[in-house]
Amino acid sequence: MNLYSAGKVAFRSLRANKMRSILTMLGMIIGVAAVIIMVAIGEGANQRISAQIASVGSNLLLVIPGSTTSGGLRSGFGGAHTLTMSDARAIGKELSAVRASSPTMRTSGPVVYGNQNWSTILQGGAPEFLEMRDWKIVSGRNFTAQETEAASKVCLLGQTVSDYLFGTEDPVGKIVRIKRSPFTVVGILDRKGQSPQGQDQDDTVVVPITTMQKKLSGSAHIGTVGVILVQAVDADRVKEAEQQVVELLRQRHRIGQGGTDDFSVRNLSEMLALAESATRIMSLLLGGIASVSLLVGGIGIMNIMLVSVTERTREIGIRMAVGARERDILSQFLIEAVILALTGGAVGILLGAGGAVLTSYFAGWTTVISPAAVFLAFGFSAAVGVFFGYYPARKASRMDPIEALRYE
Secondary structure, three states, X not given: OOHHHHHHHHHHHHHXXXXXHHHHHHHHHHHHHHHHHHHHHHHHHHHHHHHHHHHOOOOEEEEEEXXXXXXXXXXXOOXXXXXXXXXXXXXXXXXXXXXXXXXXXXXXXXXXXXXEEEEEEXXXXXXXXXXXXXXXXXXXXXXXXXXXXXXXXXXXXXXHHHHHHHOOOOOOOOEEEEOOEEEEEEEEEOXXXXXXXXXXXXXXXXXXXXXXXXXXXXOOOXXXXXXXXXXXXXXXXXXXXXXXXXXXXXXHOOOOOOOOOOEEEXXXXXXXXXXXXXXXXXXXXXXXXXXXXXXXXXXHHHHHHHHHHHHOHXXXXXXXXXXXXXXXXXXXXXXXXXXXXXXXXXHHHHHHHHHHHHHHHHXXXXXXXXXXXXXXXXXXXXXXXXXXXXXXXXXXXXXXXXXXXXXX
16 A cells, blocks of 8 residues: 555545544644744744844943942942043043943933923933934934034934924924923934833933033033943954953043942843843743643544554454555554644644734734744644554554454
């Protein structure tokens, strides 16, 4: 008996017991669908976290004033005023592994236009700030170096602020009042979405760093900055840039051998790698848990095939009596088991893809149906069919024809 004939016989036998075949396949259907949905949720979480971290900017370092411990006291973010404008300029000009740097400060305050007002995040930066953060301008222009030097009252609006204050009106060239001071809107930022911390990055107003220091921050430490944003030349030199920044600031701040840094450097690329690693482990964990149901489905197939072999003992005996060889019987029952597993796997893939789409629609989660996960689930279901179908098929093929014909 060739493979085609064995397949026809197997299909005929499965059609004769439709309900039992469907119930047998149910385990495989649920298992494959669960694998597809779980992996899709894990991949979606991975891509979403990566996109949020990447939206902060690429190849970036954050230099923060203060250190973990200083003189026995803990000094976290904002707890010290050790970074200056000249530190930022030196980092940008003197280090070979650094492409650009920007001092930044942030505070919050009301922005008013006409009878509309909105409280938002106010950020100060150098003209390079937008390029380093990968923020585009959709209307108007960026502020210039001359405007930064002169501490001009110009600003860029995020999409959320623009929507609340101006609606459909074009804000460029209009005057808004920030903390009661008049500012000219020179540009509108492109939409960025949420940050890794879940903050709306479009709910912001960007002004020159000098304007922030002199007009808006209200800080008594004029000349100091909140954070220095540093961008490495490329991804391969981020670590080198980090070392150069540390060495330069220790030299400028006259920190001797063994002294405690009065600043901290955070590598956003390492944060991205850690987040991707964590979500990848979560995807594998979810896929592994879902794979258990595939094994349960395989055991169900073996159970039903053993019942089928017992019920069809006389049929096996007759086939052997008219010349069927041992391998013909083996292939017939093995093909039946594989057909059950593969059909269940195919239906499971369709249900899994549909389930992933529905999960994304109703729960609002990002899901990504991975082709690798689909092929893996389908291949695994075929392997389950062969593995759990072999024993019943082997048992059928080794029957004694005489005893099989006597079976009642």
